[in-house]
Amino acid sequence: MRAYTFTENGYTFKRINKKQARQAYSNGLTVRFCPCNLRPGSPFRLDMDINKINQNCAGETFDSIVNAFEQYNCRDSETGKYTAFYIPVETVDRFTGETPTAGTLGTVEQYAYSYMEG
Template identity: 35%
Template sequence: MEKIYKPKARKLWDTGKSFIAVSHKFSPHSVFAFTIDPTLAGVPFDEWYNAFCYYNCNMYETGYYPAFYIPA
């Protein structure tokens, strides 16, 4: 797995390519990692990002921001 940052994730979103999103304290290999397919989401990146942070990155145990990964 290669870690990427938010601008690269936004670019992948805009081009319709998949990536993995997870709260930053979790491993991308854990059951809590989500493979994101932007073509199925149907919303802009910022709207999805805000919802992901609200529901998944909201406590000390999980972390307060997401991490993004792509297969190497």
Template identity: 35%
Template sequence: MHKIQVGGFIRISKREAERRYNAGETIRFCACKLSPVNIWGCFCDCKRETLSPIASDGFNTVVPRNREFDTLVNAFRFYNCNGEMGRYPAFYVKMEG
């Protein structure tokens, strides 16, 4: 995986995203062909302590009442990933500094 930095976010692997999510950090989910900072893109910020919506527009389906990382990934993938936007989610975190 290439090191991608976009608009103050850095892309991380799924394994690292799960580790950071379980540690309480906020992880940005985004379809792999989209930018994590584009207002028209479908992304969501997920944190273990809060129930996160699947998309940031407020109209899409809400994540099931489960805070497990794999459940969030599967729900995001089902509702937001397709041939046009990307078939799998990419994970981003805010860069420090």
């Protein structure tokens, strides 16, 4: 897996592996799907946000959604043969969970929960 991050609408998205994406989806978080050879936000717009709370994904398993996505979008060597997964992340103070300041002792990267509100 190639490490890749990108910024869109003020949110930073980080590429994660399939196991992490399955856990995020199971916990009700939004995961962005994109064919592995394309970059999210490209003019072709084959990327899509998946959340099990959405009406179109309710009752579907993670694997069935991935299989359907790959069947229609990951067909050749140009787009790639598998799905890449991305989640929005933000850096926060590791002790308070708030935006880091000059006096912050350490930071940690976590899911950007504000992305689901927007």
